[in-house]
Amino acid sequence: MQLNTEIANQPAATEAAHGGFAASAVRERAYAPSQSEGKPTGSGRSESRARGEVQNPTDQPVIWFDGNFIAGNAPEAPLTTHAMHYGTAVFEGIRSYATADGGAAVFRLPEHMERMRKGADMFGIEFDAERATQATLATLRANGHRDAYIRPLTWMGTGSIGLDVDPLTQHLMIATMAKVVHLGGARTRLTVSPWKRNPATSMPPVKLSGAYVNSILAKREAKQRGFDEALFTDDKGYVVECTGANVFMVKNGVVTSVDHRDALPGITRDTMIELSGAESREVTLHELLDADEVFVCGTAAEATAIAVLDRREFGDNPVTRELAALYGRVVRGQEARYASWLTAV
Numbered sequence: 001m002q003l004n005t006e007i008a009n010q011p012a013a014t015e016a017a018h019g020g021f022a023a024s025a026v027r028e029r030a031y032a033p034s035q036s037e038g039k040p041t042g043s044g045r046s047e048s049r050a051r052g053e054v055q056n057p058t059d060q061p062v063i064w065f066d067g068n069f070i071a072g073n074a075p076e077a078p079l080t081t082h083a084m085h086y087g088t089a090v091f092e093g094i095r096s097y098a099t100a101d102g103g104a105a106v107f108r109l110p111e112h113m114e115r116m117r118k119g120a121d122m123f124g125i126e127f128d129a130e131r132a133t134q135a136t137l138a139t140l141r142a143n144g145h146r147d148a149y150i151r152p153l154t155w156m157g158t159g160s161i162g163l164d165v166d167p168l169t170q171h172l173m174i175a176t177m178a179k180v181v182h183l184g185g186a187r188t189r190l191t192v193s194p195w196k197r198n199p200a201t202s203m204p205p206v207k208l209s210g211a212y213v214n215s216i217l218a219k220r221e222a223k224q225r226g227f228d229e230a231l232f233t234d235d236k237g238y239v240v241e242c243t244g245a246n247v248f249m250v251k252n253g254v255v256t257s258v259d260h261r262d263a264l265p266g267i268t269r270d271t272m273i274e275l276s277g278a279e280s281r282e283v284t285l286h287e288l289l290d291a292d293e294v295f296v297c298g299t300a301a302e303a304t305a306i307a308v309l310d311r312r313e314f315g316d317n318p319v320t321r322e323l324a325a326l327y328g329r330v331v332r333g334q335e336a337r338y339a340s341w342l343t344a345v
Contacts, residue, residue, distance in 0.1 A: 077157070082165065089154065097147055104147075110129075137345055186304065191229075239284065247288070248269075252292065293318075
């Protein structure tokens with residue numbers, strides 16, 4: 001199997017000197033850059049003036065932070081961090097998988113990094129996709145993770161507490177976690193949310209951290225009513241997406257991908273369209289309720305069958321199962337024609 005080998009040496013800073021587990025400070029960060037530093041950049045100026053070396057506990061994964069590995073539970077951001085107050089951060093959800101050849105690969109890593117770059121541009125964050133790519137691979141190697149969820153986050157740090165982000169420091173971290181964080185393929189109970197999705201005319205459909213308060217409110221309300229997940233619809237009755245996944249339906253064997261301008265242009269959605277030959281169009285809630293199968297997809301959710309949509313119960317889901325099985329083979333390097341989607345760790 002041929003995998004992309006967009007891997008290079010570990011990010012500069014630390015691995016050689018500290019045996020792959022360079023550690024940095026757990027001390028509180030300074031609140032603003034000095035005047036002599038000028039405008040901060042995304043190349044990784046730390047919020048800390050002083051860094052001390054800490055020993056990483058063996059049961060705690062390390063995190064790549066501004067060019068260094070730190071203990072996963074190290075307190076690295078002060079309470080005046082702008083992103084904490086205003087949600088001025090951009091993230092991605094990415095997955096790596098153990099592959100059939102005994103290695104590991106990250107699925108569609110370039111596409112995730114490009115989408116993250118577009119989100120960072122919204123805040124004027126100087127995001128280096130290649131640097132973030134190498135940091136991602138290095139973090140997976142440092143933690144020994146093969147099957148993992150990957151969370152890159154870039155954010156605005158300190159320098160001002162106002163709404164002008166230009167004076168702020170900029171930061172980047174990469175965390176890897178050996179666990180599933182959303183739905184995880186289990187048949188799911190879905191309900192229409194009374195909340196509406198952030199319209200694209202007010203909030204661009206990229207992964208801005210602050211925008212996900214919308215999803216949190218919807219999911220929390222759905223769970224309080226005994227459901228697993230919430231479905232957003234618009235004022236005209238068209239389906240938008242779920243809190244963290246795109247929506248598909250199957251009717252008479254035909255797969256349709258829900259298309260809506262307010263929905264995130266999902267990378268897993270794009271994958272499923274390619275694998276299934278699905279048409280992409282607007283779908284009404286009435287159509288969804290009348291479908292033979294409904295499934296949602298996303299990096300964390302993969303392909304998750306919907307068992308219930310409010311009072312509508314769905315029976316067997318053979319098309320969803322077939323697509324989920326194909327997707328599983330693709331991400332693990334068992335389908336050679338899709339090898340270009342994999343970046344070797």
